[in-house]
Amino acid sequence: MPTFKVFRYNPKTGDQAYFQTYQLPEIKGMTVLEGLYYILENIDPTLAFRSSCRQGVCGSCAMHIGEKYRLACETQIADIGDSVSIRPLAHMKIIRDLVVDLDPFFAQYEKIKPYLIPSGEPPTREFKQSPAQRAKIDFHVDCILCACCYGSCPVVATDEKYLGPHALLKALRFVDDSRDGATNERLAYLASDFGVFRCHTIFNCQQVCPKDLDPTGAIGKLKMKALWAKFTGKLGKNE
Amino acid sequence: MFYDVIIVGGGLAGMRAAIAAHDAGAKVGLISKIHPVRSHSGAAQGGINAALANHPQGKDDTPERHAYDTIKGSDFLADQDAVEIMTSAAPGIIFEFEHWGCPFSRFEDGSIAQRPFGGAGFPRTCYGADRTGLYLLHTLFEQVVKRKIDVLYERFVTKLTVKGGRCAGVIVMNLHSGEFQAIGGNAVIFATGGSGRVYSVNTTNAHASTGLGVVIPYWAGIPLEDMEFIQFHPTGLDGSSILMTEGCRGEGGYLINNKGERFMKNYVSEKIMELAPRDITARAMQTEINEGRGFEDRYLHLDLRHLGAKKIMERLPGIREICLNFKSIDPIKDPIPVHPAMHYTMGGIECDKDGVTKIDGFYAAGECACVSVHGANRLGGNSLLDTVVFGARCGRHAADRVKKMSQTVDTDTLDSALKEEKERYKQLCSSSGKENPYTIKNELSQVMMDKFGIFRNETDMKKGLEEAKILKERFAHIRAIPDTGKFNYDFLWVTEIAGNIEAGLCIATGALARSESRGSHFRIDFSKRDDEKWLKHSLFTYVPEGPQLSYQPVTMGKYKPEERKY
Ligand SMILES: Cc1cc2nc3c(=O)[nH]c(=O)nc-3n(C[C@H](O)[C@H](O)[C@H](O)COP(=O)(O)OP(=O)(O)OC[C@H]3O[C@@H](n4cnc5c(N)ncnc54)[C@H](O)[C@@H]3O)c2cc1C
Ligand code: FES
Numbered sequence: 001m002p003t004f005k006v007f008r009y010n011p012k013t014g015d016q017a018y019f020q021t022y023q024l025p026e027i028k029g030m031t032v033l034e035g036l037y038y039i040l041e042n043i044d045p046t047l048a049f050r051s052s053c054r055q056g057v058c059g060s061c062a063m064h065i066g067e068k069y070r071l072a073c074e075t076q077i078a079d080i081g082d083s084v085s086i087r088p089l090a091h092m093k094i095i096r097d098l099v100v101d102l103d104p105f106f107a108q109y110e111k112i113k114p115y116l117i118p119s120g121e122p123p124t125r126e127f128k129q130s131p132a133q134r135a136k137i138d139f140h141v142d143c144i145l146c147a148c149c150y151g152s153c154p155v156v157a158t159d160e161k162y163l164g165p166h167a168l169l170k171a172l173r174f175v176d177d178s179r180d181g182a183t184n185e186r187l188a189y190l191a192s193d194f195g196v197f198r199c200h201t202i203f204n205c206q207q208v209c210p211k212d213l214d215p216t217g218a219i220g221k222l223k224m225k226a227l228w229a230k231f232t233g234k235l236g237k238n239e
Numbered sequence: 240m241f242y243d244v245i246i247v248g249g250g251l252a253g254m255r256a257a258i259a260a261h262d263a264g265a266k267v268g269l270i271s272k273i274h275p276v277r278s279h280s281g282a283a284q285g286g287i288n289a290a291l292a293n294h295p296q297g298k299d300d301t302p303e304r305h306a307y308d309t310i311k312g313s314d315f316l317a318d319q320d321a322v323e324i325m326t327s328a329a330p331g332i333i334f335e336f337e338h339w340g341c342p343f344s345r346f347e348d349g350s351i352a353q354r355p356f357g358g359a360g361f362p363r364t365c366y367g368a369d370r371t372g373l374y375l376l377h378t379l380f381e382q383v384v385k386r387k388i389d390v391l392y393e394r395f396v397t398k399l400t401v402k403g404g405r406c407a408g409v410i411v412m413n414l415h416s417g418e419f420q421a422i423g424g425n426a427v428i429f430a431t432g433g434s435g436r437v438y439s440v441n442t443t444n445a446h447a448s449t450g451l452g453v454v455i456p457y458w459a460g461i462p463l464e465d466m467e468f469i470q471f472h473p474t475g476l477d478g479s480s481i482l483m484t485e486g487c488r489g490e491g492g493y494l495i496n497n498k499g500e501r502f503m504k505n506y507v508s509e510k511i512m513e514l515a516p517r518d519i520t521a522r523a524m525q526t527e528i529n530e531g532r533g534f535e536d537r538y539l540h541l542d543l544r545h546l547g548a549k550k551i552m553e554r555l556p557g558i559r560e561i562c563l564n565f566k567s568i569d570p571i572k573d574p575i576p577v578h579p580a581m582h583y584t585m586g587g588i589e590c591d592k593d594g595v596t597k598i599d600g601f602y603a604a605g606e607c608a609c610v611s612v613h614g615a616n617r618l619g620g621n622s623l624l625d626t627v628v629f630g631a632r633c634g635r636h637a638a639d640r641v642k643k644m645s646q647t648v649d650t651d652t653l654d655s656a657l658k659e660e661k662e663r664y665k666q667l668c669s670s671s672g673k674e675n676p677y678t679i680k681n682e683l684s685q686v687m688m689d690k691f692g693i694f695r696n697e698t699d700m701k702k703g704l705e706e707a708k709i710l711k712e713r714f715a716h717i718r719a720i721p722d723t724g725k726f727n728y729d730f731l732w733v734t735e736i737a738g739n740i741e742a743g744l745c746i747a748t749g750a751l752a753r754s755e756s757r758g759s760h761f762r763i764d765f766s767k768r769d770d771e772k773w774l775k776h777s778l779f780t781y782v783p784e785g786p787q788l789s790y791q792p793v794t795m796g797k798y799k800p801e802e803r804k805y
Binding site (some may be wrong): 003010012029031040041043045046047048049050051052053054055057058059060062074076091095096097099102106109110113114115116120122124126127128129130131133134136137142144145174177179180 | 274276278279281282289333334337338339340342343344345346347349350351367370373374377381382384385415417445446447478479481482510557560561564565622675676720721723724725726727728729732801
């Protein structure tokens with residue numbers, strides 16, 4: 001029978017945080033998220049956790065499960081053994097139980113101008129983009145903003161101004177997009193004090209990404225691009 | 240708190256409406272119980288329809304052909320003027336997405352890639368691998384960020400305030416603080432998505448896709464339309480019912496029974512096979528399973544193996560990932576076990592082609608709305624299109640309307656609604672009842688699946704309706720909700736169940752009354768379409784003893800009802 005050890009905290013009660021143990025029935029193929037729902041619906045309606053799609057695409061259910069940041073809905077209990085310990089994502093304020101404050105996470109994302117800035121007026125039909133050009137942004141565009149990377153990054157932990165792996169991966173998605181016309185301005189911002197050069201290449205983000213994306217590699221690539229732009233005198237102004 | 244235009248829902252419809260209203264000069268507040276990027280639009284896989292004529296076999300495609308396919312697919316229940324608006328706006332709205340950076344897949348010539356989908360005369364479904372919804376959703380969120388639109392996320396709307404036929408705003412539970420708040424607005428747009436969780440035992444929909452989104456306006460006096468039309472998607476993954484996109488078959492996948500047969504040849508022409516519309520395919524599959532040609536009496540095989548590793552990795556990588564994570568199988572090497580699963584609600588809040596409803600200042604858009612462009616059966620790829628075309632129209636209309644108004648907040652109405660909600664919450668928290676609300680949720684969805692599923696008949700439906708009514712009665716005696724303060728998810732999910740029950744009652748009542756078969760609504764006891772009696776929309780008006788039914792005519796146009804042959 002699986003046992004869940006779940007992090008509990010409610011500011012309203014004034015109690016210290018603690019771990020609570022729940023016994024679950026053995027159900028073949030049960031995911032950690034289904035386990036949490038089982039608790040909410042049958043054992044303890046006070047348990048708080050985010051979720052929605054239950055298919056690994058909405059990014060709601062990121063948490064620390066058995067030694068790793070991952071998505072509860074994509075994790076089979078059977079794959080991690082019968083004793084499952086569950087904590088909220090790190091480096092963000094815990095609001096209640098497994099729910100953390102994601103405002104800073106989204107605020108950093110907004111800073112990198114996460115939208116296409118085309119260089120000229122758009123054509124009447126689509127911008128042409130060859131399959132090879134499109135392939136350059138493969139994977140980067142698959143990020144679901146679950147914050148596993150953010151929660152696992154030691155630089156995020158120590159520097160609240162650091163843009164973070166999710167925002168930087170997103171930035172590369174525009175820098176590498178053949179339709180975007182603001183590369184040098186973007187690079188100038190990304191090369192600033194809180195950008196790519198704050199990354200210590202620890203690889204945590206790459207290791208935990210549930211979508212197998214590579215924010216570490218993306219940051220490395222942006223570092224090279226920024227340096228090259230600097231050397232060739234193309235780096236834009238950082239406003 | 241006051242906005243010109245309040246939008247409830249951060250999916251494609253809600254965000255597209257927000258952008259349109261903002262661009263038309265309104266001060267917009269976007270409210271959502273989950274963060275916009277978490278909306279279920281992001282789970283859409285296969286694609287979005289537009290007659291771009293980019294596909295080599297689609298050079299003759301036009302918005303008219305798209306309209307005809309949609310109307311025929313709807314079994315002639317769609318309003319033809321609305322369909323024409325949608326299909327002619329389609330190319331423009333896709334190009335706009337592309338100009339905003341949406342990463343569509345591409346053809347060799349650099350144009351947006353398109354794939355064949357069920358019920359369509361030409362390959363016209365534009366896609367980004369099998370993550371089209373994710374790409375569209377994130378592209379819209381990017382545009383919302385660019386415009387600095389106020390996003391109030393994790394605010395759970397529990398009530399729409401209406402007084403004297405005018406809408407004054409909404410009451411929300413702010414999950415972050417655990418407090419109720421009133422938010423006033425001169426216009427309120429509901430874009431709350433589908434009601435799949437009414438069938439929670441077997442649906443492709445997210446936990447957040449519940450009946451409450453249509454039921455809140457219904458409680459406030461706005462009629463619902465065509466609720467009995469529920470789409471079952473042919474290919475839900477066995478077990479979890481997670482969707483295996485129609486794109487699997489669009490790319491050439493086969494449906495196979497336990498005799499190793501591509502059984503669709505027994506139901507439709509050899510030219511169409513697996514790409515018949517969803518109602519027909521789902522019925523064929525259920526027939527195979529019922530007649531003993533399924534596996535373990537439960538599922539059939541969706542076979543992609545002949546497509547080869549390269550095509551699967553390139554065009555259907557998300558499908559492969561889901562199969563690996565949730566079923567430990569690899570579609571490159573193994574057939575996928577699938578069965579039909581509840582997927583889409585064709586019905587919803589009754590509104591016109593600008594989202595305008597019976598209540599002044601209240602609008603609806605997206606899956607929660609019934610414009611109606613899908614009639615009795617929606618074609619794959621048309622829903623994403625519906626959300627953004629009518630989302631944009633609705634946002635513009637609402638903004639234009641409020642420009643003509645002075646900013647008067649009806650604070651009295653809002654205040655008294657706020658007080659009511661706080662009182663209701665207190666009562667829920669101090670209930671002495673014993674029923675587990677989640678047991679009721681599960682029982683309801685089992686009733687809906689068993690009695691209001693793919694094949695329906697009077698005896699079962701009568702029984703089912705009675706059972707649903709008893710569940711509503713039992714729900715009045717649920718156990719107390721713990722007052723946990725911040726992020727009271729028990730309160731949220733239990734409130735959603737109240738919505739599921741009410742939506743379920745509408746579905747049941749409408750289905751029992753409609754003594755014909757049309758699109759997704761198939762009755763064993765009335766297996767033919769009956770245009771003379773039933774070429775009309777059902778309307779559901781809230782009264783405490785159950786929905787009151789009335790009917791309204793379908794807007795016809797060029798296309799006369801004909802037998803649907805594929
Ligand atoms: C798995 C899957 C795949 C699909 N694939 C396709 C496809 O390939 N092509 C296609 O055309 N269609 C597809 N569809 C259908 C299509 O995706 C949906 O119909 C469409 O995305 C619905 O969008 P929406 O904006 O109306 O709602 P949603 O995206 O569901 O958004 C609803 C929003 O409303 C908010 N909300 C709801 N209730 C409340 C409340 N009480 N208070 C506050 N906020 C609330 C939610 O937080 C959410 O932000 C698919 C559907 C599913 C389930
Ligand atoms: S619930 Fe959506 S990613 Fe897990």
